[in-house]
Amino acid sequence: MFDRRLLTHFDWVLLLTVMTVAGIGILNLYSATSIWTGSGPPIYLKQTYWLGIGLTIALGVSSVDYRHLEYCGFFLYGLTLCLLLAVLLVGKTSMGATRWLDLGLFNLQPSEIMKIVIIITLARYFSQKGNVRGYSLRQLFVPFALLGVPAVLIMKQPDLGTAMMVIFIGGTLSLFAGLRRTTLAVLAVLGSSAAGGGWFLLRPYQKQRILTFLNPEHDPLGAGYHIIQSKIAVGSGGFWGSGFMQGTQSQLSFLPERHTDFAFSVFAEEWGFTGSLILLGLYLFLIIWGIYIARRASDMFGMMLALGVTAMIFWHIVVNLGMVIGLLPVVGVPLPLFSYGGTSMVTTMIGTGLLLNISMRRFMF
């Protein structure tokens, strides 16, 4: 049933913002990888292809009423959980982690799908079990179980970054659904003690990252190298930056992963504080706009869905930038729309599609 209102209410602001950020990202990748001499198409071109694919997916996702998702939410959840289990059993191992299912044509990363699916699942749960007085600890058992099982499975891969993202997204949604004061207090105590206990569950390299974060100069050539070099890159950018394709840090390849997780360092070096402010402004606008969409959603499910997607994008931005500028330990989390990578692009664009979807159906019941 095509409704003309869908077009009139199409959220051009959101789409334009997303495309602008992605465009800046591609420009930045062009600079970051300009000196590479590899075979195959250059990175920035590949990222452009991914953006095209992502855009198609986003428009596809936005065209089917999101309310259908409410009914198949748990089915999707079960399916993705099975995929996560399959990864642990028959997954493809690369660089010490088993994250992918080899589907022949491409490698599927179920933990990425889980980011979206957990949003749908919890949105459905919280929207159906509306609770004016706030959730008690016991009432939270089900959503926490829904959240905990995939998080543990992802942690086992091990993929700390994604597991953390899933927990952050779920946490944000739970918090927003409303907690009782006592619940909040208990959770805070539990959380901090769990953080202490969790230390012993971390793998050595993960501990190393956290230690390094606390004192990067301690190991300047090993694990601290990334952080130090990234900080030098960002800092040396100064107010105006060194100019497009002129960043010595990035161009001289001291920066590791400069096309993926550390893409922002390149940008900050070449465009300086001004450029960084503009980019951050765009990201902030995107997040606030996401919240705005949630605020205006036509139903509870749509609201929670929009909030979840916004939370996902938000946490990626904050954790990535926090890492790049030395506020947080090095965790492999990409900067949405900016870091090179098809997986991240597709996940972000599915989220964008959902936001568009909710936004343009805000007057429809």
Added chain:
Amino acid sequence: MSLNGGWEDNPGLKKRFLLLSLAVVLIFLLLVLRLWYLQIISADRYRELSEKNRIRYIPVAAPRGPIYDRNGEILVDNRPSFIISVLRQEVEDKDALLARLAEILGEDPAELEKRWQSGSRFPRYRPFPLAEDVSRESLEVIQENSVNLPGVLTEVRPLRSYPHGELGAHLFGYLGEITQKELQSKQFSSDYRPGDFVGKRGLEKLLERYLRGIEGERLLEVDVKGQELRILKTQEPQPGNKVFLTIDRKLQAAAEAAFGEEAGAAVVMDVKTGAVLALTSRPAFDPALFARGISGKEWIDLLQNPRHPLQDKTIQGQYPPGSTFKMVTALAALKAGAAYPSTTVDCGGALSHGNRKFRCWKRGGHGRVDLKRALKESCDVWFYKVSLDLGIDRIAAMARALGLGIPLGFPLEGEKTGLVPDRQWKQQRHGTRWYDGETVIASIGQGYVLTTPLQLAVMTAGIANDGIVPRPQVISRIEDLAGNILEEMQPEILNDAQLNPSDLQVVKRGMEAVVNEPGGTAYKSRLDEIRIAGKTGTSQVVKLKDDHAPKREIAYRFRDHALFVGYAPAQAPEIAVAVLLEHGGSGGSNAAPVAQKIFASYFDVPIPVHAPPSSPMPEPSPLSPESFPPTSTDAVNSPPGGEGGPAQPGAASAMTGTAPLIEPSTPAPHPPSSPPVADDRSLPPGGEEIVPEAEGD
């Protein structure tokens, strides 16, 4: 489904949205604060760090794996070479720099400019070579002037070295710079970069993944002047693996020396295991030329040399085997019952069949010969006669059973399979039926038959090893640095020819007689301490009308090939040898002595000086001067259709036309008055024996 109004009534929601937005803004503010701290407050400090932070990334080439012979003697090694390279990121005035360097190195500035251009495809931070393998003097001058030469680095890089010069050049192959096409191929895609050297031929190519090693790298922090401040990271290169060959360096050297200036190929094989002890192809090239980068002119010279120094004749050269093929015909005939050891043929110098006349190499004929004598004196007519009853298909089956005309699975690239013709092949290839005349000439290894020297060695080893034909192998084992064995050769059987022991016995006795009995075609190449069994062959390249022209008057490329195959010791064979002299004259006088030297080297025995012509000549009768022209298969009728010498069909047709009776080159005894010698081509003065050098063939 809850409706909009449903939750808007929730008083907490409005507050929560407000709080949420506030939290987001606050966190972003935190990020901005941090950026402000980094980019505004500490900008100068970080900029200084960044300035200082001139890091050089220096790749450290891994020494390629060494190659050893079977006794652990080094055959291919690495030596340090000095390289002048340049880091574009640190060069400010390119032209001035190149001019200064050109002066120091004594090179043309334009040449340096060219290399600079080709180096600009490298990243700016990656040094690329401007001059390779420079002298120590130039190096010192550059180091002294390093202040005036910003961005210029001197590096030591391992370069392939060949302590034994040309030895084994074809086997080892050579390196060359990786091409764009190779870079894009799957094999090289991962860790190769432009400018890398990779194996292009031979073992260097075959074993690339074992030999290459893993490049190391150094990250140096340098100041603005390029002075090293500290080493940030050192990753030592990991040298390539060690390769041990089955080759015996001493024997290989002896084989190559035995050729002198002649072109050709020799293969020495362990008859039991198939291990190749020597594999030589002459003329060779100097692999060191390739190691330092061959010049255009040197390359053209190699390519245009009429004796094809780049070709590995042991596996890529295909030659008519001539009389060395007679064992195949004999074994096939015995197996099929088409002949018996006692079968005698009256050789009157030719066999008439149909309206054609097939000549024996010996004009006057051998008289009555049995199988043993037919082998010993290489009587063609015995084989002509027998082959007519035998038929080509049974000859072909035996040839293939012994490794001729089939791929041997030798690891080196470019192995040719040779050609063993049969009826089916003729029908498919030429669309015509097989003629008896073709069987006749095939029986003495002429006509369509082509073999590689390696195949001949395999055949000989198969006969020596009682019909169990070993697969030839040349890589003994590959070890990593710690001495762990990565690959090890296991002897393999190519085929069991299922030869009857009594048949073998006869053929082997014939081969022994060739070398050890007076009148044998290689009698003068015997050794005193070790009994060699063998067979000579002289194969026709093209049929010449004038078979009396002295060798020197025959164009080089039309001269006969000389062959010898043999094994020793005759009673308990250890090694098989195949020798081919390209356009080298006759098997008995030219190829057998080469093999003799190889056998002598392997068994470490002296080469006897045999008495001159006065030595007992048991068969004086055939030695009358006019019967003497030792030659190739004399007078072979052109098969119908005029398909003659296959080696050079173009030349053959040019020379032969349709003349039915063309005879191969043979020098006249010369000077005529001197004692008849086998032929005048190769005998050293005074050293000859009067043996019908028959090789008839």
